[in-house]
Amino acid sequence: MMRGLWRGVLSKRGPAEHFWVSVICFSVLVIASFLLFEQQIQDLVAQLDLYLPQTPAQQFNLALLVIALLALDVVLPVPSSMVALLAVAALGGVGGYLVIFIGLCLGAWLGYALGAGYFRVLSGRLGLHQRKPGQLAYTLGTLSLICLRGVPVLAETSVVAAGMQRYPLRAFLVVTTLANAGLALAYSAIGSYLVAQNALLVTLLASMVLPGLFIAGYSLFKRLRQAPEQALRGRFEVSYDYPVLFTDHLFDPGNSCLHRQLTAGRHGRVTVLIFADEHLLHCNPQLAAQIQSWFAAHATDLHLQAPPIAVPAGELSKTADVLQQLYRDMLDHGLDRHCYVLAMGGGALLDSVGYACATFHRGIRLIRLPSTVLAQNDAGIGVKNGINAFGQKNLLGAFYPATAVINDFQLLTSLGRRDQIAGLAEAVKVALIKDEAFFQWMEQQADALAGFDHAASRHAIRRCAELHLAHITGAGDPFERGNGRPLDYGHWAAHKLENLSQHRLRHGEAVAVGMALDGLYANALGLLSDAETERLMDLLARLGFNLCPPELGLKDAQGRSLVLLGLEEFRQHLGGQLSIPMLNRIGSSIDLHEIDDRLMEQALLRLSSRGSAALALNEGCTP
Ligand SMILES: NC(=O)c1ccc[n+]([C@@H]2O[C@H](COP(=O)([O-])OP(=O)(O)OC[C@H]3O[C@@H](n4cnc5c(N)ncnc54)[C@H](O)[C@@H]3O)[C@@H](O)[C@H]2O)c1
Numbered sequence: 001m002m003r004g005l006w007r008g009v010l011s012k013r014g015p016a017e018h019f020w021v022s023v024i025c026f027s028v029l030v031i032a033s034f035l036l037f038e039q040q041i042q043d044l045v046a047q048l049d050l051y052l053p054q055t056p057a058q059q060f061n062l063a064l065l066v067i068a069l070l071a072l073d074v075v076l077p078v079p080s081s082m083v084a085l086l087a088v089a090a091l092g093g094v095g096g097y098l099v100i101f102i103g104l105c106l107g108a109w110l111g112y113a114l115g116a117g118y119f120r121v122l123s124g125r126l127g128l129h130q131r132k133p134g135q136l137a138y139t140l141g142t143l144s145l146i147c148l149r150g151v152p153v154l155a156e157t158s159v160v161a162a163g164m165q166r167y168p169l170r171a172f173l174v175v176t177t178l179a180n181a182g183l184a185l186a187y188s189a190i191g192s193y194l195v196a197q198n199a200l201l202v203t204l205l206a207s208m209v210l211p212g213l214f215i216a217g218y219s220l221f222k223r224l225r226q227a228p229e230q231a232l233r234g235r236f237e238v239s240y241d242y243p244v245l246f247t248d249h250l251f252d253p254g255n256s257c258l259h260r261q262l263t264a265g266r267h268g269r270v271t272v273l274i275f276a277d278e279h280l281l282h283c284n285p286q287l288a289a290q291i292q293s294w295f296a297a298h299a300t301d302l303h304l305q306a307p308p309i310a311v312p313a314g315e316l317s318k319t320a321d322v323l324q325q326l327y328r329d330m331l332d333h334g335l336d337r338h339c340y341v342l343a344m345g346g347g348a349l350l351d352s353v354g355y356a357c358a359t360f361h362r363g364i365r366l367i368r369l370p371s372t373v374l375a376q377n378d379a380g381i382g383v384k385n386g387i388n389a390f391g392q393k394n395l396l397g398a399f400y401p402a403t404a405v406i407n408d409f410q411l412l413t414s415l416g417r418r419d420q421i422a423g424l425a426e427a428v429k430v431a432l433i434k435d436e437a438f439f440q441w442m443e444q445q446a447d448a449l450a451g452f453d454h455a456a457s458r459h460a461i462r463r464c465a466e467l468h469l470a471h472i473t474g475a476g477d478p479f480e481r482g483n484g485r486p487l488d489y490g491h492w493a494a495h496k497l498e499n500l501s502q503h504r505l506r507h508g509e510a511v512a513v514g515m516a517l518d519g520l521y522a523n524a525l526g527l528l529s530d531a532e533t534e535r536l537m538d539l540l541a542r543l544g545f546n547l548c549p550p551e552l553g554l555k556d557a558q559g560r561s562l563v564l565l566g567l568e569e570f571r572q573h574l575g576g577q578l579s580i581p582m583l584n585r586i587g588s589s590i591d592l593h594e595i596d597d598r599l600m601e602q603a604l605l606r607l608s609s610r611g612s613a614a615l616a617l618n619e620g621c622t623p
Helices: 002-010 016-036 038-051 056-074 080-116 120-126 134-139 142-150 154-164 169-196 200-226 257-263 278-283 287-297 320-332 347-362 373-379 409-414 417-422 424-434 436-444 446-450 454-474 491-500 507-525 530-543 562-574 597-618
Strands: 244-247 270-277 302-304 309-311 340-345 365-370 384-389 392-399 404-408 580-585 588-592
Touching: 056 080, 056 154, 080 154, 080 169, 142 154, 142 169, 154 169, 244 257, 244 454, 257 270, 257 302, 257 365, 257 404, 270 278, 270 287, 270 320, 270 347, 278 287, 278 309, 278 409, 287 302, 309 320, 309 347, 320 347, 320 384, 340 347, 347 365, 347 373, 347 384, 347 392, 365 373, 373 409, 373 417, 373 424, 373 454, 373 507, 392 491, 404 409, 409 454, 417 424, 417 507, 424 436, 424 454, 424 507, 424 530, 424 580, 424 588, 436 446, 436 454, 436 530, 446 454, 446 530, 491 507, 491 562, 507 530, 507 580, 507 597, 530 580, 562 597
Parallel strands: 244 404, 270 302, 270 309, 270 340, 340 365, 365 404
Antiparallel strands: 384 392, 580 588
């Protein structure tokens, strides 16, 4: 038990209950070493005079060293209060003041620049561009920026967080410069006094132990305040593991892909009910019969409860009425939790059938067979399901992973050209935020993709699905409890445009417009370079997206853009705190928590005028 305790104490991420032991051990060690070696330390300090810089050149070098240490405090564990006091001891009150002030200012600016991603390579190395500003950013205001300047750790965290959330730069410079001037004055005054009192040794000891005791006292205070009574605690973990398979001609007699998934780990006959997109069935009149004969060939293991049931398709099918009908069908066919539902269709059908499965009997087994590009590379891969309600997209829904997802590329051949292209918007999106090499590949293959060339489209769908899956399962927030959602790049405007068009626009088409709009905004903000913005606009145009739908120009009675009202709706959808993913280069994004309405309006106008110019060449834009 003792070994476990010590391992916890010494490990970087020991359990919380070992925190106190760590603090006490640290304090005892420091105090004991001072008591045991008091004489030696006194002698050393007495000799320090010998090491104090004598010549101007030595003083200059020391000043540079102190400035560098204070400036790099944001990336290195520098005990800044100790460095500042030593600077005063060595350089005197005025010299120390100047050096501390410059070092603190440089440190604050460096922190801001790193948080804002100005030094991409360094920020990338430190992982700062991917981090979220965290809880601190929600409360970060001018007052907290000032107050935190002198607090160890929080001082550095606050400036990085300010950069991440793009705290206005000019205000940041003014606020931190003034606060640093005050802090440097305090250090210089305290340092001069202690030197005069010959109490530097005590100060060094205090600057080591006091921060530890301060943190310990604070955590004790929090515990005492929080726990008037021990709460009962329920805690368990559920893990999900589902394959995303790629195949061709799923219901050919020799294809065993679906059979393997339905019978994995099962004894006895498995009952299956199929809901299929009505357009899919309409465009493939042979499909229903083919499915039935495939099940008949596997009758020993599988029982198809009824011929595939056609479900109204498209966005307008994500309604409470359709949901009721799905429940009715499941009930009439006597489904229980051991039965399987196969959802076969586009993203809209997968969303509504998925929601029905998540809630019927509190969860019934589901296998998704996506039949559009967008469903195969995005909607079918993830864990979200839902329907539209009260005029809001995806208002009701559930996080409910499927047992398996099977992508049959042949199903896509009956898709209209419009839907073949629309689904590529999600591939562009995920390349933009995650994978520059994939984006480059799409640029090279743009003509092949626009013509739905099989090899190119297959690769794009697979890579897009892979990137989505990696984010959903690997980013630590599959059920979207946090606010940061890079996969929602371009989506705030897309959701609004879909609604404004009364779903005339496909989801993918609206996402393409949303990405272009946010790209121009990031460009206006100085986040995305001109060249990269052009690459984004160019790829979307080459794939065949209309970036200037008429809904872009709609205004309310007060003359406000209706699309921009979508920002407020998105904020409400997120639960109060706005978090909009924005590109800071191709292949990477950051979250913004504030949007400048004026700049966004300018981006909207720029997009409308670019779209008008492009379409005027082909005739007929109605912005
Ligand atoms: N759950 C998620 O994680 C997620 C992610 C992205 C998008 N979505 C949702 O997905 C929906 C968009 O999906 P979509 O683009 O697939 O649109 P969709 O489901 O509306 O399908 C588009 C059209 O294609 C038809 N269709 C489907 N398969 C066909 C086929 N093989 N042959 C011929 N016609 C076919 C449909 O009937 C429909 O008319 C939106 O509702 C969006 O909100 C969900």
